[in-house]
Amino acid sequence: xxxxxxxxxxxxxxxxxxxxxxxEALKDHLPEKPKGRTVVIGAGKGAAQxxxxxxAAWDGPVEGVIVTRYGYAAPCRQxxxxxxxxPVPDAAGEAATQEVLAALEGLTADDLVVALITGGGSALLAxxxxxxxxxxxxxxxxxxxxxxxxxxxxNAIRKQVSRVKGGRLAAMVGPARLVSxxxxxxxxxxxxEVASGPTVPGPATRADALAAIRAWNIxxxxxxxxxxxxxxxxxxxxxxxxxxxxxxxxxxSAARSLEAAAALAAERGLTAHILSDAMEGEARDIARxxxxxxxxxxxxxxPFTAPCLLxxxxxxxxxxxxxxxxxxxxxxxxxxxLAVEGCEGIAALAADTxxxxxSEDNAGAFADAGTCAAMRAAGIxxxEALSLNDAWSxxxxxxxxxxxxxxxxxxxxxxxxLIR
Numbered sequence: 001x002x003x004x005x006x007x008x009x010x011x012x013x014x015x016x017x018x019x020x021x022x023x024e025a026l027k028d029h030l031p032e033k034p035k036g037r038t039v040v041i042g043a044g045k046g047a048a049q050x051x052x053x054x055x056a057a058w059d060g061p062v063e064g065v066i067v068t069r070y071g072y073a074a075p076c077r078q079x080x081x082x083x084x085x086x087p088v089p090d091a092a093g094e095a096a097t098q099e100v101l102a103a104l105e106g107l108t109a110d111d112l113v114v115a116l117i118t119g120g121g122s123a124l125l126a127x128x129x130x131x132x133x134x135x136x137x138x139x140x141x142x143x144x145x146x147x148x149x150x151x152x153x154x155n156a157i158r159k160q161v162s163r164v165k166g167g168r169l170a171a172m173v174g175p176a177r178l179v180s181x182x183x184x185x186x187x188x189x190x191x192x193e194v195a196s197g198p199t200v201p202g203p204a205t206r207a208d209a210l211a212a213i214r215a216w217n218i219x220x221x222x223x224x225x226x227x228x229x230x231x232x233x234x235x236x237x238x239x240x241x242x243x244x245x246x247x248x249x250x251x252x253s254a255a256r257s258l259e260a261a262a263a264l265a266a267e268r269g270l271t272a273h274i275l276s277d278a279m280e281g282e283a284r285d286i287a288r289x290x291x292x293x294x295x296x297x298x299x300x301x302x303p304f305t306a307p308c309l310l311x312x313x314x315x316x317x318x319x320x321x322x323x324x325x326x327x328x329x330x331x332x333x334x335x336x337x338l339a340v341e342g343c344e345g346i347a348a349l350a351a352d353t354x355x356x357x358x359s360e361d362n363a364g365a366f367a368d369a370g371t372c373a374a375m376r377a378a379g380i381x382x383x384e385a386l387s388l389n390d391a392w393s394x395x396x397x398x399x400x401x402x403x404x405x406x407x408x409x410x411x412x413x414x415x416x417x418l419i420r
Contacts, residue, residue, distance in 0.1 A: 002347075012261040012264055012416045013351055025053075035110040042064075045120035045354045047116050049074045052076050063079070065080045065102075067096040067100065069086040069120055070085065074408065084124050086124055089126035097126050107173060111176040111177070112177050114179050115169070119184075125162075129227070136161075140161055155197070155204075156208050159235045178247070180248045181251050183409060184253040187277075199248075252411055255313070258312070275290075276314060277312070282316065282318070283328045287333070288339050290310065322390070324393065329364035331391045336367060338383060346417065347420075348418065349414075349415070351413075352364060366400050374400075
């Protein structure tokens, strides 16, 4: 890949991330100050930066607890920031969740609770229901992550197996006013799906969860299945009186980030086409569809005319069949590289906007028509690496990894395909 193409694709990623910057996103969504206390709680991979921005913008004292991923903390003056494991919860996450719950004790009608919710909160808020343990919740997450099911299906199940998800955390606010500020990392930007909706109830029931398990042929631990079949009640529903008067605002999303990248492309003289901000499906299948469009443009100037840029977002999935290194964006791009091999004039970046893709420290990777040849020259068979879910090793061998580090926000997958 040429240095110019790498620089352009990196600039587009940075523009997308900047559009979801917590300080900018919060500006127009600060709630009215209360007579009493302001308690801030939060969870997610971008929650600490959001909390830091809230502190800077808020005129008055605040208190509360934020849970974020290891390595993602940001210094706050008044708010307590705790770190825990992602994507599989750990004991630190369970202890941090207890501190979040403790912060909600003793609230009155004069108090304000601000919930800062970003993607990743499903794992970071670990609170198994009565009768289950942290080990059970870990087993649930591992099974879901390897199932290949879309995020909506995983969340429908998670919401029924938790003391805080599916609106349950909001139900604990009591008489206080609750305002949820959500950075969406889910296709469709439904706030009830971000972090499995701890403060935003959704309509999913235990029956829906069991139906999804059957439809997607998901194998869950026996204790989880027993709980789902015997639990005394569903997650609370949106019409429940306990949620009356609560506010929810989506303050940043993939759609806005892709629009920012498209605007930068226009400044650079390129027409950008946003294919979708809500793509779901198996990463390698979505990659082959993107590659087919890119090849059609490069060869026949349809459905778009080159030079141009194709942009897309959403959240793909990977059905793990082997324990290689990587994540969904790296796997997407390895499948894409195989599909465009030898087709000159195509260059691409796929990356997670939080800065970390899957199991390693890269956000994603770069690829072009010569990437697979470079992998083979380095001793890696790209097709074999794809079959082993080992995209990271393939891109590491050819120097194609993209490693910006944690970005402080999270609006999920970002894909940019340049066609010269």
